[in-house]
Amino acid sequence: MPPIADILFFVALLVAAGAVAGLLAGVFGIGGGAVLVPVFYQVFGYAGIPEEVIMHLAVGTSTALIVPTSIRSFQAHRKRGAVDMDLLKGWMIAVPLGALAATVVAAYVSSAGLRLFFAVMGLVLAARMLFLSNRMHLGTELPGQPARFLTGSAIGLFSGLMGVGGGVFNNTFMTLYGRPIHQAVATSSGVGVLISIPAFFGFIYAGWGEAGLPPFSTGYVNWIAFAVIFPIAMLVTPYGAQLAHRLNKRQLELGFAVFLLFVSARFFWSLYGG
Template sequence: MPPITELMMFALALAAAGVVAGVLAGLFGIGGGAILVPVFYQVFGLLGVDDAVRMHLSVGTSLAIIVPTSVRSFLSHYRRGVVDIDLLRNWLVAVPLGAILATVIAAYVSSETLRLIFAVIALAIAFRMIFNRASWRIGADLPNNPVKWLVGVAIGVLSGLMGVGGGVLNNTFMTLYSRPIHQAVATSSGVGVLISIPGLFGYVWAGWGEAGLPPLSTGFINWIAVGLIIPITLLVAPVGVALAHAMGRRQLEAGFGIFMTLIAFRFFYSLYG
């Protein structure tokens, strides 16, 4: 067990990550998992968590934290009247189904595979963040079913495997089909709810009885980390919502894209370095 001073530093690092994750939840309509998963991966490693379960635990714990963060972010956006409720209704089955499929996949793949999936999707997200242009459009409105429904399943699967709320993926989908960015951000907070709740229960099931999990873990959810970070993210998520409706996003998107690039290469290095 590391000395108490090191544990305090880890706790402070988690708390700082919680602040950033909460603001991002409101600002980008994401659950903050893109920040939390790599931080958890590092902290759980320093605490001696078995490599075989470390990435799974990071992803599952991130999704558990996203539940209240996404709910609060969604309610804040909903009160502003900019959420696309029709799209969320259309995805009431599709997105949760994708999230559940992700937990089934996670139950049978290795930590290395899960890290590779995170790194590849993170690079794709980074490309979109850094090079995104308002002129990038595929159509004048969202596609009809079954395409739209299948996109919901895909967002659920990819987000569930990464431990994220699906905000960046849904923002990309909606803006490519000419929806306003503020509507995309607001709707993404609802997508986060549809992903995180089934994802939480799925990762409990996927990790049930696994060896090497740290104390106070239920499956691939560590409740110490959840209890530490949730109050912070709930407190600061409305700050991100206010920022999303009050400022330009280009520099923040580019900065987030650079961060995701660094995280992706960190995971690639852990696999092939």
């Protein structure tokens, strides 16, 4: 068993991650999963959880936490009237369908495969934030069907595989078609709700009865990690929504891009560095 000081250190790390994830849920509408997944990966690895299930557990637990944080973020943004409800209503089937497909894929993909996907997508998203933010536009109106349905399904699929709330993908989609960043962020919180609820149940089903899971786990969701982070994330998420309407978005994008580069490098090192 690890020394008590190490246990307390990792609990403190989870607490800090919960605060950051909650703020990011409000600021970017991303659900905080991009922060939580790598933190869970480190903590679960230290706890001696088998390599075969560690990344699945990190993604599944992150998805469980996105459910309440995205709902709370959505409520805060909707009160401000910033959410594109028409887009969300049009994605009521497409986005959850993609999220459920992600849990099916995850059930057959190795832990290394999930890490590789997270690392590659992290690089792609970081590059977009660093070099293409607000500089590339594909039009002034969102595409019609079936392109919009396929886009929603892809957002649900990619987000589900990464354990994120879909904000980074939806923000990109909406801003490419000329929508204001604040509207994109607010709408992304609703996309997080559409992704996280079906993915949450999907990861429970996919991991049901899996060998090597730690105590207090239901499928690929660990309730100890959930219990540590949940109250903190719920407390700070509304403050993130307030900050989204005040802070310099470019500075926030750059900071998040650097974080994604660090996480991608960490996962690439775990795969090929030794």
